[in-house]
Structures are given as structure tokens and as C-alpha cells.
Amino acid sequence: MSGNGRAAWGWHPLDSHWARRVVAAAGVRPGELVLDIGAGRGALTAPLVDAGARVLAVELHPGRADDLRRRFADDPVTVIRTDAADLRLPGRPFRVVSSPPYGISTALLKRLLAPGSRLISADLVVQRAFANRWIGGNAPGSGRWSRHYELGLGLRLPRKAFTPPPRVDSAVLTIRRR
Numbered sequence: 001m002s003g004n005g006r007a008a009w010g011w012h013p014l015d016s017h018w019a020r021r022v023v024a025a026a027g028v029r030p031g032e033l034v035l036d037i038g039a040g041r042g043a044l045t046a047p048l049v050d051a052g053a054r055v056l057a058v059e060l061h062p063g064r065a066d067d068l069r070r071r072f073a074d075d076p077v078t079v080i081r082t083d084a085a086d087l088r089l090p091g092r093p094f095r096v097v098s099s100p101p102y103g104i105s106t107a108l109l110k111r112l113l114a115p116g117s118r119l120i121s122a123d124l125v126v127q128r129a130f131a132n133r134w135i136g137g138n139a140p141g142s143g144r145w146s147r148h149y150e151l152g153l154g155l156r157l158p159r160k161a162f163t164p165p166p167r168v169d170s171a172v173l174t175i176r177r178r
């Protein structure tokens with residue numbers, strides 16, 4: 001990751017109304033461990049805290065990671081400033097609710113679905129075309145994980161759900177352990 005420009009950092013924060021809808025649909029229960037990968041300034045982190053989750057907020061941008069630490073200093077939120085690609089996934093069951101930068105979506109999914117993953121569920125805001133590819137049976141490695149996980153299409157998000165709006169439509173890709 002290089003540069004500080006908007007494109008380089010994939011900066012399309014979710015509006016709070018839509019962030020709350022994404023979290024509500026994820027069905028997070030109090031006390032559960034939830035990863036918010038590419039947490040930005042906490043659009044999803046805040047409703048996750050309200051739902052009673054213990055949140056691991058992963059953010060590469062130094063200023064945003066500092067903002068997260070300040071904003072959630074009194075909440076059960078651990079901020080990790082790292083590249084999502086270097087993140088060691090928890091060794092205990094966890095959920096993911098995240099609006100990651102589109103550029104890392106494939107790598108992230110492959111890691112979450114890899115053998116040995118303790119993932120229970122994921123709700124990922126991704127490009128709609130990307131979600132359709134993964135649920136359409138053409139997903140990379142589906143032979144390996146499809147026995148354990150079911151992928152589906154959740155909320156459709158209009159472009160105006162983000163500020164600034166991205167150039168493509170988005171949707172929530174849902175992953176549920178069978």
C-alpha cells in the first residue's frame with residue numbers, strides 16, 4: 001500500500017444509517033468476538049459496540065487507527081494498526097463485519113475460508129459484481145470450503161450509502177458456517 005490519496009487508501013466510509021443496517025443484519029450477539037477489517041473511523045465499529053460485541057478493529061492508515069483508539073478508548077475495542085494481509089486470525093470462534101477496501105476482497109475471503117479458520121460468519125460490504133461471482137459457483141477454491149460454508153447475498157447498498165459514493169454498486173456478501 002503506498003500513497004495517501006483517496007484511491008490508494010480505498011476511502012469510502014459508510015453512512016451511519018447503512019452501517020447500522022449492516023450490523024443489525026449480521027445478527028451479532030453480546031460478548032462475541034467480531035473483526036472489523038478496514039475499520040476506517042469506526043462506522044461499523046460503533047454499532048458493533050452497541051450490539052455488545054468485543055471488536056478487533058484492523059486499520060492500516062495511521063491517522064485513522066489513532067482516531068479509532070481515541071473514539072473507542074472506553075469500549076471493548078482493540079485497535080490493531082496493520083495490513084489486513086498480515087493479520088493473524090483468532091484461534092477462537094469469531095465473526096467478521098467489515099467494509100474492506102475493494103482491492104483486498106479476494107485475498108481476505110481466501111484467508112477467512114482457509115482450512116482451520118474459526119470463522120462463524122462474515123458480512124462483507126463488497127462490490128456487487130464481486131459478490132455475485134462468489135455466490136455464483138465460480139468462486140476460487142469453492143471445492144474446499146463449500147462443505148463448511150454457505151455464501152449468499154445480503155443487503156444491497158446504493159452508492160449513496162457511502163460518502164463519497166463509489167463508482168460501482170455494493171452489496172453485503174454473507175458467509176455462514178453450515
Ligand SMILES: C[S@@+](CC[C@H](N)C(=O)[O-])C[C@H]1O[C@@H](n2cnc3c(N)ncnc32)[C@H](O)[C@@H]1O
Nearest residue numbers: 012013014038039040043060061083084099101
Ligand atoms: C472502504 S473504507 C471503509 C471504512 C469503514 N469500515 C467504513 O465503513 O466507513 C476501507 C478502509 O480500509 C483501510 N485499509 C486500506 N487498505 C488496508 C489494508 N491493507 N489493511 C487494513 N486496512 C486497510 C482504509 O484505510 C479504509 O479506512
